[in-house]
Amino acid sequence: MFGLETDIFILLAFSILAACAFEFVNGFHDTANAVATVIYTNSLKPNVAVIWSGFMNFCGVFFGGIAVAMGIVNLLPVELLIDQNVYHSAAMVFSLLFSAIIWNLGTWYFGLPSSSSHTLIGSILGVGLAFTLMPENTQGTGVNWSKAQELFMSLLTSPIFGFALAIIIMFILRRSLSKPLREIVFSEPKKNEAPPIWIRAILITTCTLVSFFHGSNDGQKGVGLVMLILIGIVPAHFALDNSKDPIGMKTDLVGIERAVNSIDSSRLSISDRAHLYTIKAELTHLQTQINSPLPEHRLPKEQRMEARRSLLLISRNIKTILDNGQANLNATDLAFLKKQSGSEHGIRRYTDYAPDWVILMISLSLGLGTMVGWKRIVVTIGEKIGKQHLTYAQGASAELVAASTIGVSSYLGLPVSTTHVLSSGIAGSMVASKGVKNLQGGTIRNIVIAWVLTLPVTMLLAGTLYAFFRWIL
Numbered sequence: 001m002f003g004l005e006t007d008i009f010i011l012l013a014f015s016i017l018a019a020c021a022f023e024f025v026n027g028f029h030d031t032a033n034a035v036a037t038v039i040y041t042n043s044l045k046p047n048v049a050v051i052w053s054g055f056m057n058f059c060g061v062f063f064g065g066i067a068v069a070m071g072i073v074n075l076l077p078v079e080l081l082i083d084q085n086v087y088h089s090a091a092m093v094f095s096l097l098f099s100a101i102i103w104n105l106g107t108w109y110f111g112l113p114s115s116s117s118h119t120l121i122g123s124i125l126g127v128g129l130a131f132t133l134m135p136e137n138t139q140g141t142g143v144n145w146s147k148a149q150e151l152f153m154s155l156l157t158s159p160i161f162g163f164a165l166a167i168i169i170m171f172i173l174r175r176s177l178s179k180p181l182r183e184i185v186f187s188e189p190k191k192n193e194a195p196p197i198w199i200r201a202i203l204i205t206t207c208t209l210v211s212f213f214h215g216s217n218d219g220q221k222g223v224g225l226v227m228l229i230l231i232g233i234v235p236a237h238f239a240l241d242n243s244k245d246p247i248g249m250k251t252d253l254v255g256i257e258r259a260v261n262s263i264d265s266s267r268l269s270i271s272d273r274a275h276l277y278t279i280k281a282e283l284t285h286l287q288t289q290i291n292s293p294l295p296e297h298r299l300p301k302e303q304r305m306e307a308r309r310s311l312l313l314i315s316r317n318i319k320t321i322l323d324n325g326q327a328n329l330n331a332t333d334l335a336f337l338k339k340q341s342g343s344e345h346g347i348r349r350y351t352d353y354a355p356d357w358v359i360l361m362i363s364l365s366l367g368l369g370t371m372v373g374w375k376r377i378v379v380t381i382g383e384k385i386g387k388q389h390l391t392y393a394q395g396a397s398a399e400l401v402a403a404s405t406i407g408v409s410s411y412l413g414l415p416v417s418t419t420h421v422l423s424s425g426i427a428g429s430m431v432a433s434k435g436v437k438n439l440q441g442g443t444i445r446n447i448v449i450a451w452v453l454t455l456p457v458t459m460l461l462a463g464t465l466y467a468f469f470r471w472i473l
Helices: 006-030 032-040 046-063 067-075 086-109 116-133 145-176 179-185 197-233 246-261 270-291 301-324 331-342 356-370 375-384 392-412 418-434 441-472
Strands: none
Touching (some): 006 086, 032 418, 067 392, 145 392, 179 392, 246 270, 246 301, 246 331, 270 301, 392 418
16 A cells, blocks of 8 residues: 555554544444434434434535635644654554543443533644644744644633523423413423424424534544544655646645735734745745646655645645734735635645545445444433423424534534534423423533643543654554
């Protein structure tokens, strides 16, 4: 495969297998988010619900795009961590995988709805920070902090939004439905009795949407993880999208050069002047590479990681300058640079990609994982968040909140925690019914503790593992 030496091939195969294991664990860890409500309202039998949810998870990954995956890849400036020692890349990969799997399995075992998103992001940040603090590091920070801030805000606000939106939806239902409908919708399901067909249809629809959007968001994190592995261990083959002719960059680079040359550097801050200098230097370097002979319309293998580094530095520095708002540009140049710095139609199309086989592999892993191991967390969500049995209105409201929140986040390329959005939606629906006293304090406390601890614990675990693997490899 790719003409690799046997030991590197084994290393790569093991890493990809471990990434599939992470996504499999993610599947059965997070299945409850979609199926708890249809199971506890007797809308679907557990086995049917889990199989259907698994299929929709598969579809969500396969058809949901890769914006979230690239958010994960771009959180860790992997191009800084890569050097001539492939085992240093292996240290990065193993640290991410082991810390994420250990925490996911631990919280699943205790039935805690912890977040796979927090887990993976915490692991990535831990590796980046450990790299930053290493004495031999001369390349700068190992974390893309602007991207990290973006992800933090998404993870922090989404549960709060889910909690509040569930209360609003419950309030609207109470006020808008007639008394006979209210009595049906706000009643608790009868044991072993399916709800009316129209309620069942609504709940199955919301379960389907949550499952699909869970795949389009959480599944994409697995795609991002595999791309980190591939770029780290075999950068010559995956640093750039080799299906695209690099000659196509020429027009983009010429346009960027023209636009940045029109920026009046005297108006910029000292830091933005440094960013502008970096852009111009990387443009010169990249244009030299592109203007050289390109056999088979591809950059030579030894130049691909350098080209990736240049493309990302150009993109990130342009975005920083534009965000700071001191660049005096006309509307045309401003729109062009925005497109180049953050659009799949700009220069990022050469770096932000995932092969179809990676997406299919992760789709299968998540879908199959969804079909097992669901019961522990389903019990927590269905029975232990509130003091009353889940009603039809509560189930539909919580899942509608989860589906809409995750769907919008996937569109924006932001990872959110399906677990925490749905759990907070159910908590909000319980509060809307009988107030805060309707929550089970012990379960809420455990969920909050898991939410608070996930990032620091996985950061510490991943950072420690990275330092250990760098020492032994």
